[in-house]
Amino acid sequence: MLKYLEIAKKIEEKIQIENLPQGAKLPSFEELISTYQVSKSTITKALATLESKGSIFQVRGSGIFVRRKKRKGYINLHMQQGFTQDTEGYKLSSKLIWLKIITPTDEIASNLNCTKEDEVYAVKRIMYIDGKILCLEESFYKKSIIPYLNNEIVQDSIFYYIETALGIKASFSDKYLHIQPLNEDDAPYLDLPSNSPALHIDEVYFLTTGEPFNFSKIIYHYTHSQFFLQSN
């Protein structure tokens, strides 16, 4: 584990073990350096990580404070699509419906910023959270960027594979949410009646160059999913 992630984990453990409430003041920047015996930049990166996770907040000239999630059982909306990491205690698993190479529809080509001649990996999966159906996911990967996927890889976190095996990291993402009743095709996958309420999230993930490499259409099971979002 990278040093700054290790320090971030230690600070989180401290918050947990001491059961510090929202707004509790943490040791100062200088105290953290001396406690953990690491460089300034390691502490800076550790704090930035914790801030973006919503575990702390920093007030300039005042200090570092605990930020607590009030509600358990909610999924982080900023969580990455590949999602076996950062699940905060949940067990996620998947069932593959199919993996194939397709030529993109207009919608896929437009979101992946490619032509209809480009090849695209298409993965359809049911995702489970603690054994319950979480969502139905159709995910499309540009073959020019992700040259190889197989059934084994896509059973697990595809993003984790892409990052560790190919060294490709998502730089940023766009997510689009809307509510729409379930249609007859999708309903059986979620084990719900047609017309049940459903949250649909479309996601596009980009490389640091601004090129999109993944587009996903995800339909969430309305009684098995709830989300949180922390803003600064």
Add this chain to the structure above:
Amino acid sequence: MLKYLEIAKKIEEKIQIENLPQGAKLPSFEELISTYQVSKSTITKALATLESKGSIFQVRGSGIFVRRKKRKGYINLHMQQGFTQDTEGYKLSSKLIWLKIITPTDEIASNLNCTKEDEVYAVKRIMYIDGKILCLEESFYKKSIIPYLNNEIVQDSIFYYIETALGIKASFSDKYLHIQPLNEDDAPYLDLPSNSPALHIDEVYFLTTGEPFNFSKIIYHYTHSQFFLQSN
């Protein structure tokens, strides 16, 4: 307008006028300083603002690039609850149902971190987007922090009033989303049949001290609302 916001606006206008695509390279940091004749820190703040709005992305050692929203008609999920600002071209309006001082329920007291003896302003409004019903909002403000609200103030952006009149600025927020069919009480306000799908968002806004001052329960009209979320 603050200098850095002015510069941010100019850079956004440049992107719009030149119709720059996603990934187009913008002038370098140094070029921006010399073009706009402002300080380093002004450009830094302008770029940070544009990055957090999702208008640009910065790649260390490589440059500053255009980030474009692909879909129009989506509401920013990071938008503040008070929301007459940052609506990206929409016209928002509201109809007040009631404003009163109440003693908090358990749910309100827990979210506002106060006792059941504390007084709380309760505002119930229907919000409209371009004349169509957007959502039903029940919002609770701690009277110890927001000592005065009246019917005129709450017709408009309450957060704008709080910031300009009281100098109180939200430092961060927690939002919780879940899907639930509309109940009989809420459905008429949204002009929808009971049991229609609905996105429910609970929001808590905090001061820089970590103290919550506002808790809102918002129910969105499922055909009049769609959302986007940009992550870095």
